[in-house]
Amino acid sequence: xxxxxxxxxxxxxxxxxxxxxxxxxxxxxxxxxxxxxxxxxxxxxxxxxxxxxxxxxxxxxxxxxxxxxxxxxxxxxxxxxxxxxxxxxxxxxxxxxxxxxxxxxxxxxxxxxxxxxxxxxxxxxxxxxxxxxxxxxxxxxxxxxxxxxxxxxxxxxxxxxxxxxxxxxxxxxxxxxxxxxxxxxxxxxxxxxxxxxxxxxxxxxxxxxxxxxxxxxxxxxxxxxxxxxxxxxxxxxxxxxxxxxxxxxxxxxxxxxxxxxxxxxxxxxxxxxxxxxxxxxxxxxxxxxxxxxxxxxxxxxxxxxxxxxxxxxxxxxxxxxxxxxxxxxxxxxxxxxxxxxxxxxxxxxxxxxxxxxxxxxxxxxxxxxxxxxxxxxxxxxxxxxxxxxxxxxxxxxxxxxxxxxxxxxxxxxxxxxxxxxxxxxxxxxxxxxxxxxxxxxxxxxxxxxxxxxxxxxxxxxxxxxxxxxxxxxxxxxxxxxxxxxxxxxxxxxxxxxxxxxxxxxxxxxxxxx
RNA sequence: GGGCCGCUAGCUCAAUGGCAGAGCUGCGGACUUUUAAUCCGUAGGUUCAGGGUUCGAGUCCCUGGCGGCCCA
Numbered sequence: 001x002x003x004x005x006x007x008x009x010x011x012x013x014x015x016x017x018x019x020x021x022x023x024x025x026x027x028x029x030x031x032x033x034x035x036x037x038x039x040x041x042x043x044x045x046x047x048x049x050x051x052x053x054x055x056x057x058x059x060x061x062x063x064x065x066x067x068x069x070x071x072x073x074x075x076x077x078x079x080x081x082x083x084x085x086x087x088x089x090x091x092x093x094x095x096x097x098x099x100x101x102x103x104x105x106x107x108x109x110x111x112x113x114x115x116x117x118x119x120x121x122x123x124x125x126x127x128x129x130x131x132x133x134x135x136x137x138x139x140x141x142x143x144x145x146x147x148x149x150x151x152x153x154x155x156x157x158x159x160x161x162x163x164x165x166x167x168x169x170x171x172x173x174x175x176x177x178x179x180x181x182x183x184x185x186x187x188x189x190x191x192x193x194x195x196x197x198x199x200x201x202x203x204x205x206x207x208x209x210x211x212x213x214x215x216x217x218x219x220x221x222x223x224x225x226x227x228x229x230x231x232x233x234x235x236x237x238x239x240x241x242x243x244x245x246x247x248x249x250x251x252x253x254x255x256x257x258x259x260x261x262x263x264x265x266x267x268x269x270x271x272x273x274x275x276x277x278x279x280x281x282x283x284x285x286x287x288x289x290x291x292x293x294x295x296x297x298x299x300x301x302x303x304x305x306x307x308x309x310x311x312x313x314x315x316x317x318x319x320x321x322x323x324x325x326x327x328x329x330x331x332x333x334x335x336x337x338x339x340x341x342x343x344x345x346x347x348x349x350x351x352x353x354x355x356x357x358x359x360x361x362x363x364x365x366x367x368x369x370x371x372x373x374x375x376x377x378x379x380x381x382x383x384x385x386x387x388x389x390x391x392x393x394x395x396x397x398x399x400x401x402x403x404x405x406x407x408x409x410x411x412x413x414x415x416x417x418x419x420x421x422x423x424x425x426x427x428x429x430x431x432x433x434x435x436x437x438x439x440x441x442x443x444x445x446x447x448x449x450x451x452x453x454x455x456x457x458x459x460x461x462x463x464x465x466x467x468x469x470x471x472x473x474x475x476x477x478x479x480x481x482x483x484x485x486x487x488x489x490x491x492x493x494x495x496x497x498x499x500x501x502x503x504x505x506x507x508x509x510x511x512x513x
Numbered sequence: 514g515g516g517c518c519g520c521u522a523g524c525u526c527a528a529u530g531g532c533a534g535a536g537c538u539g540c541g542g543a544c545u546u547u548u549a550a551u552c553c554g555u556a557g558g559u560u561c562a563g564g565g566u567u568c569g570a571g572u573c574c575c576u577g578g579c580g581g582c583c584c585a
Binding site: 027028029030032034037071086087088089090092093094095097107110111112113128129142143146148162163164165166167168169170171172173174175369370371388394510 | 520522523524525526536537538539540543544545546547548549550551556557579580581585
């Protein structure tokens with residue numbers, strides 16, 4: 001709490017949030033619910049009590065009494081809680097469906113002869129859809145066989161002041177994203193996605209721990225902009241009197257860890273990129289990065305496949321996952337491997353290599369209506385052609401290997417083909433899921449590459465990295481040969497569920513209302 | 514960045530340029546076995562904002578806001 005902030009006290013009264021008696025302006029349904037809250041208080045009851053003597057969860061009751069025959073009384077007294085999601089009142093008998101946070105539903109029944117006239121009338125008068133209630137009573141089944149708690153007593157445990165959306169019509173996508181809490185209340189799929197994500201992240205951590213990796217947390221606020229090619233967010237430190245960058249990647253710090261002897265290291269955390277927002281891009285996104293000494297990009301490919309397959313197995317018990325639309329997606333077995341230039345040559349119907357000169361590549365670009373930027377070199381243009389012509393067809397998991405040196409300044413040169421690097425991108429469902437390198441560890445070559453990057457930055461390329469002298473100093477102490485891999489967590493969820501990125505992120509960024 | 518579509522009651526959606534409506538929700542009533550309960554009655558609106566055309570604009574035009582889809 002910050003209510004002691006002295007700066008508030010000196011302000012004129014007009015700047016204070018004015019407490020208006022707004023009830024007259026509220027929509028009828030919200031006014032009515034506030035009146036019901038007030039009526040509870042007036043009659044000495046708490047609309048928001050400190051708790052309720054719950055003796056069993058709804059799931060436990062379903063578990064224990066799931067096979068109870070129709071129209072049976074057990075004599076078993078329980079206390080249960082839940083949110084009211086359906087109400088069916090008759091004259092002297094009321095039914096309500098309660099739902100718990102895990103999605104389990106159970107019926108509550110209130111009969112005149114058990115609770116008395118006053119409690120039954122209050123129930124009908126004061127309880128709305130969406131309220132949290134507690135019920136004490138006997139576990140029974142109704143004449144229609146529905147497992148129920150027949151109340152001796154009921155209590156409001158949290159009055160809902162806003163009406164729930166209609167349960168039988170889907171909310172608009174915008175409402176779902178802007179009011180995820182409501183989405184979670186009414187849509188089982190929304191709750192399921194949260195659980196799926198937690199399962200996947202836990203699976204990744206356990207898979208890495210099982211391989212003797214250590215998890216670390218490296219700076220999110222960075223003095224220099226580096227580790228990838230992307231536009232950063234800039235913020236300000238008052239204490240240091242300097243600009244700071246929200247990190248675009250943890251790479252340069254995880255490599256410092258490897259220099260320091262943490263030979264298997266990973267981080268799962270957020271990166272921030274000041275770029276476009278669409279169905280597969282979010283300005284903040286969760287990422288796994290992992291580095292392993294004495295590994296290379298082949299090692300990392302095998303491990304990446306295993307991490308994804310183990311996550312799939314945790315979700316579905318096999319390497320075949322079921323997408324939200326019901327289609328099955330097979331992530332099992334070995335995955336296809338192609339090379340960047342090989343797959344591009346196939347798409348163009350003509351051989352191109354890292355040697356293919358710029359004018360020839362520009363002809364291909366013109367022929368296939370791929371727009372070009374005069375600042376690009378032949379490597380960048382080849383990658384753009386690849387993204388336009390090959391990527392959309394990469395549905396089954398595919399490793400695309402051996403990228404041009406020009407676009408991969410932190411990657412080791414290919415051990416056989418000059419001009420290429422030992423880098424792969426993993427594509428699935430037409431988007432990039434992960435990337436890995438045989439890391440560049442020669443500090444002299446690294447310095448040359450980073451100086452070239454910083455010259456680009458100085459010339460105004462907002463994506464280009466700044467020269468990180470401290471990183472180079474670390475590299476000069478000697479980093480062992482290593483493989484490094486990065487995987488988008490949100491995109492892994494997309495691959496496993498078939499959902500859009502705004503569904504896999506619990507609270508995606510939205511413009512102000 | 515370009516194009517297209519949308520924004521109307523708490524929610525989901527209707528409404529040839531001519532009285533702003535439906536279903537669910539809400540409110541009042543009936544009902545002791547309901548399952549999106551049913552039946553009777555009833556309330557609920559700054560039609561995203563601003564401007565324009567018109568006797569008359571939710572509807573047509575312009576500007577802006579927000580969202581979605583497609584393209585680059």
